[in-house]
Amino acid sequence: MRRLLFWTAIFILGVLTGAALTSVLIGNRIDTLYMENRILQDNLLAADKQIKQLQESHRVKKRVISNITTYVEFAEKNDYTDLEINNIELNVEKHVRELLGIISGQVIDDVNYLLIPNIIENREMEFENRKIRLKVNLVVISETVIVYVKVKPI
Numbered sequence: 001m002r003r004l005l006f007w008t009a010i011f012i013l014g015v016l017t018g019a020a021l022t023s024v025l026i027g028n029r030i031d032t033l034y035m036e037n038r039i040l041q042d043n044l045l046a047a048d049k050q051i052k053q054l055q056e057s058h059r060v061k062k063r064v065i066s067n068i069t070t071y072v073e074f075a076e077k078n079d080y081t082d083l084e085i086n087n088i089e090l091n092v093e094k095h096v097r098e099l100l101g102i103i104s105g106q107v108i109d110d111v112n113y114l115l116i117p118n119i120i121e122n123r124e125m126e127f128e129n130r131k132i133r134l135k136v137n138l139v140v141i142s143e144t145v146i147v148y149v150k151v152k153p154i
Contacts, residue, residue: 031083035083035086035087035090038090039086039090042090042093042094046067046068046097049104050066050067053066053104053105054066056105062107062108062109063107063108063109063143064105064106064107064108064143065103065104065105065106065108065111065141065143065144065145066104066105066143066144067143067144067145068096068097068100068101068103068104068144068145068147069144069145069146069147070092070093070096070097070146070147070148070149071146071147071148071149072088072089072092072093072149072150072151073137073148073149073150073151074088074150074151075150075151075152075153077153078151078153079153080130080153084127084128084130087127087128088127088130088132088151091125091127092125092132092134092149092151095123095125096120096134096147096149099119099120099123100116100119100120100145100147103116103145108141108142108143111141113141116139116141116145116147117136117139120134120136120147120149121134121135121136122134122135124154130153131153131154132151132152132153132154133151133152133153133154134149134150134151134152135149135150135151135152136148136149136150137149137150
């Protein structure tokens with residue numbers, strides 16, 4: 001009888017351990033899929049906005065700013081996890097797009113080129129109780145404005 005209880009306890013322990021490990025692996029995959037979903041939703045909203053601007057600019061026949069792309073780089077010294085890095089990248093891209101939303105749809109020749117980097121430079125943002133500062137490395141202005149930003153923790 002004791003042997004039967006012992007092997008039953010071992011079996012139950014194995015089942016519980018397997019269930020716990022499966023939960024951890026599935027949880028990691030869910031986090032990854034959640035971040036991919038947020039990125040795709042954000043890209044979809046940006047694409048919809050770009051389509052509307054292109055439809056409006058098609059009537060005008062002038063070169064207009066129709067898209068804003070952001071490349072985020074992190075300072076060498078940071079203690080962010082991969083999930084935090086993805087979250088910060090997504091939020092910085094969204095924030096930069098909001099800040100530069102005023103130039104979307106403008107004719108490229110009419111844009112004040114010197115003003116664009118100053119809009120973003122030294123912006124402080126807070127995500128999940130962590131403060132960061134944005135530093136502009138490069139801005140390329142054409143029909144697609146490309147902004148290279150470096151994130152530094154405060």
